Amino acid sequence: MEYMGDDKFWDEKFASRSDELLGPEKSLVDNIEYFKVGSVLDIACGDGRNSMFLLEKGFEVTGVDFSSRALERLNRFANRKNYTVETKKIDLSDIGALSNIGVFDNIIINHYRLSKEVLANIHNHISENGILFACGFGHKHQADERIRKEDLIQPSDFEEIKKTFGLVKYMENKDDRGFFVTYIFRKISN
Numbered sequence: 001m002e003y004m005g006d007d008k009f010w011d012e013k014f015a016s017r018s019d020e021l022l023g024p025e026k027s028l029v030d031n032i033e034y035f036k037v038g039s040v041l042d043i044a045c046g047d048g049r050n051s052m053f054l055l056e057k058g059f060e061v062t063g064v065d066f067s068s069r070a071l072e073r074l075n076r077f078a079n080r081k082n083y084t085v086e087t088k089k090i091d092l093s094d095i096g097a098l099s100n101i102g103v104f105d106n107i108i109i110n111h112y113r114l115s116k117e118v119l120a121n122i123h124n125h126i127s128e129n130g131i132l133f134a135c136g137f138g139h140k141h142q143a144d145e146r147i148r149k150e151d152l153i154q155p156s157d158f159e160e161i162k163k164t165f166g167l168v169k170y171m172e173n174k175d176d177r178g179f180f181v182t183y184i185f186r187k188i189s190n
């Protein structure tokens with residue numbers, strides 16, 4: 001699905017950003033201890049504020065997004081610090097968007113609402129005991145024309161994946177930007 005705007009909207013947004021990267025998501029920093037050592041797929045990574053944090057923590061990182069400008073910025077920030085990051089331009093609104101992406105020890109989805117169809121197959125891309133971290137505007141957020149109702153993460157988004165994942169932690173938090181949720185799931189081992 002399109003989140004807040006199309007690729008042109010996001011390209012323009014990233015092109016107009018300063019040469020400084022925003023800090024990582026607080027709930028990711030606070031909960032990094034739950035992550036499995038190894039690789040991370042950063043879904044809708046943007047210009048990589050969370051990818052950079054994960055690289056600094058020693059993870060192997062792949063970032064996917066449909067904004068070329070965002071991915072260029074992430075590569076630039078990583079090069080500056082001599083980190084290697086893999087980036088792929090992918091439109092996540094395609095049902096098969098992640099079908100060839102491979103398997104990771106962790107997946108993060110931060111400030112993007114992944115479609116139920118793509119989420120339904122996410123277990124195929126996480127190794128045993130791997131972590132799925134999802135954070136963003138939640139169901140109790142007051143929607144407006146910028147953050148629309150369809151952009152809000154709903155508890156029902158994760159019903160299907162509960163067959164293959166156990167919920168490790170759920171958090172709600174409200175600040176002057178709005179209402180946020182964080183879900184941390186661990187893939188159940190066979």
Ligand SMILES: C[S@@+](CC[C@H](N)C(=O)[O-])C[C@H]1O[C@@H](n2cnc3c(N)ncnc32)[C@H](O)[C@@H]1O
Nearest residue numbers: 003010044045046065066067091092093110111
């Ligand atoms: C609010 S930003 C979040 C970026 C990053 N995850 C973060 O936490 O800073 C939303 C991101 O979703 C990306 N996005 C929106 N719709 C998309 C789509 N259909 N396919 C791939 N990326 C998309 C945008 O380019 C943008 O980078």
